[in-house]
Amino acid sequence: MVSEGCKVTEIANYFDVSTDTINRNFAAELRKGRAERNISLRQWQLRAAKQGNATMLIWLGKQYLKQSDQIEIATLPPAHKQEKTFTEFCLAAGYPAPYPKQIEMVDFGMSQKGARLLLGSRGYGKTDYVVILGIAYDLYLNHASTNLIITKSKERNAAMLREIANACKQNGMAFEKENSNSLRLVGLHGKDHSVSAVTIKTVTLRGRHPKRVIMDDPVTEDDTSEATRTHVKRVYNEVNKLGHDILIIGQPAHQYDLYADIRGLVKTLEVPHGTIPELDHDLEAQRLAGVDEASISASYFLKVLTEGTAPFDKIRYMDHFPTGGTAVAFIDPSFEGGDYTALTIMKQHMDGVAVVGFTFKKAWNHCLDDMLPYIQKYGVKKLAFETNSLGSMPIDILRRGFGDDVGIIGRKSNTNKHSRIMAAGAYAHLIHLSKQSDRVYIDQTVKYEYKAKHDDAPDSLASCLEWIGLIRGKQ
Numbered sequence: 001m002v003s004e005g006c007k008v009t010e011i012a013n014y015f016d017v018s019t020d021t022i023n024r025n026f027a028a029e030l031r032k033g034r035a036e037r038n039i040s041l042r043q044w045q046l047r048a049a050k051q052g053n054a055t056m057l058i059w060l061g062k063q064y065l066k067q068s069d070q071i072e073i074a075t076l077p078p079a080h081k082q083e084k085t086f087t088e089f090c091l092a093a094g095y096p097a098p099y100p101k102q103i104e105m106v107d108f109g110m111s112q113k114g115a116r117l118l119l120g121s122r123g124y125g126k127t128d129y130v131v132i133l134g135i136a137y138d139l140y141l142n143h144a145s146t147n148l149i150i151t152k153s154k155e156r157n158a159a160m161l162r163e164i165a166n167a168c169k170q171n172g173m174a175f176e177k178e179n180s181n182s183l184r185l186v187g188l189h190g191k192d193h194s195v196s197a198v199t200i201k202t203v204t205l206r207g208r209h210p211k212r213v214i215m216d217d218p219v220t221e222d223d224t225s226e227a228t229r230t231h232v233k234r235v236y237n238e239v240n241k242l243g244h245d246i247l248i249i250g251q252p253a254h255q256y257d258l259y260a261d262i263r264g265l266v267k268t269l270e271v272p273h274g275t276i277p278e279l280d281h282d283l284e285a286q287r288l289a290g291v292d293e294a295s296i297s298a299s300y301f302l303k304v305l306t307e308g309t310a311p312f313d314k315i316r317y318m319d320h321f322p323t324g325g326t327a328v329a330f331i332d333p334s335f336e337g338g339d340y341t342a343l344t345i346m347k348q349h350m351d352g353v354a355v356v357g358f359t360f361k362k363a364w365n366h367c368l369d370d371m372l373p374y375i376q377k378y379g380v381k382k383l384a385f386e387t388n389s390l391g392s393m394p395i396d397i398l399r400r401g402f403g404d405d406v407g408i409i410g411r412k413s414n415t416n417k418h419s420r421i422m423a424a425g426a427y428a429h430l431i432h433l434s435k436q437s438d439r440v441y442i443d444q445t446v447k448y449e450y451k452a453k454h455d456d457a458p459d460s461l462a463s464c465l466e467w468i469g470l471i472r473g474k475q
Contacts, residue, residue, distance in 0.1 A: 002033025311425020
């Protein structure tokens with residue numbers, strides 16, 4: 001459309017978008033279209049001149065080519081300035097020359113598209129070379145680039161923006177706006193800045209349309225709580241709605257963090273300890289100084305040591321709950337549907353027990369019809385129901401609902417829930433969990449940790465083990 005002489009306002013009106021959207025997202029196309037228009041116009045001028053009909057073409061030349069009636073003196077365009085390599089750019093910015101693996105990390109972070117994950121050993125310059133110098137060099141090559149950085153603190157954001165601005169200035173670039181939240185190169189069009197930075201806890205993505213988003217260390221080993229991990233995953237989901245150029249950088253910190261969720265599912269580059277020997281830390285010295293082995297493993301070898309962090313890490317899986325024989329069951333009830341009603345069905349298997357479990361996001365008395373088919377399918381003959389504060393009323397309802405084939409008793413829990421679950425976890429290697437269990441039951445059990453938001457499934461499992469005398473909960 002531009003090559004045919006259309007104005008940006010006309011193109012924007014045709015597609016029902018703003019002129020800022022056209023200028024911001026199609027700057028290269030606009031330049032190419034105008035060049036094609038001008039080339040075509042000059043060609044038609046020459047043809048018209050030969051044919052003696054040039055009135056309209058003279059007018060078009062004045063409008064688009066800035067021609068005048070004065071004699072135009074031909075001048076040569078200025079010599080093209082050779083672009084710097086990334087290494088030359090880093091040296092000019094006052095940084096050491098990058099190692100080949102660091103250049104590979106920068107290429108992975110800046111040149112590729114789509115959601116991607118960069119996991120690198122501590123001390124390998126992921127922030128310095130990929131985020132700071134990578135963004136600065138990208139702006140050097142493409143002034144129209146826009147970037148959003150998401151980190152855990154305002155102080156970190158401000159420091160990174162200062163370094164990006166300094167690297168750009170040392171390489172001859174200028175900003176019309178420069179503060180602790182954003183940088184804007186001179187001449188940039190559109191409302192998005194060259195670089196913006198927000199914190200992950202106060203992040204607001206509404207109205208932002210950056211070409212690239214970088215989440216730098218969204219989860220760190222100093223804060224791996226379930227609430228933090230859930231919030232980070234929520235932000236990642238929102239970021240995915242902004243575009244398709246998303247880079248996540250860091251080291252794994254928890255077996256169920258964002259890194260674990262997307263590792264291998266998106267483009268992933270792993271740079272563990274030993275990849276850049278010149279930058280490797282003395283890990284033996286850290287061990288002698290008392291640094292935890294789990295911290296060393298995650299920070300340098302990109303592996304989270306799970307032993308002891310979740311009680312059911314060593315649980316075994318089986319495809320199908322064994323048929324034949326009889327089973328017992330335990331119901332941990334939800335009273336108003338705020339939590340889950342959890343049903344654990346168990347029988348002896350090999351040197352331990354086989355378990356199949358199900359959860360229902362509603363009050364116990366509203367899911368009897370959901371539970372009955374499982375009670376019948378898996379041959380449950382004895383069932384215990386946690387009656388804390390409920391009295392005998394639930395037992396009467398269950399007996400009427402499940403019939404005379406199932407012996408039902410009420411059981412009051414008078415032990416500490418977390419201690420009971422941890423006691424069950426000590427025997428996780430003897431528990432065979434059927435994959436026929438529903439997803440929520442499996443996740444609540446194998447991902448259980450202290451003060452987890454939902455613990456109904458592991459509590460039902462532990463209570464069943466305690467009821468039949470296989471574990472003893474702490475009073």
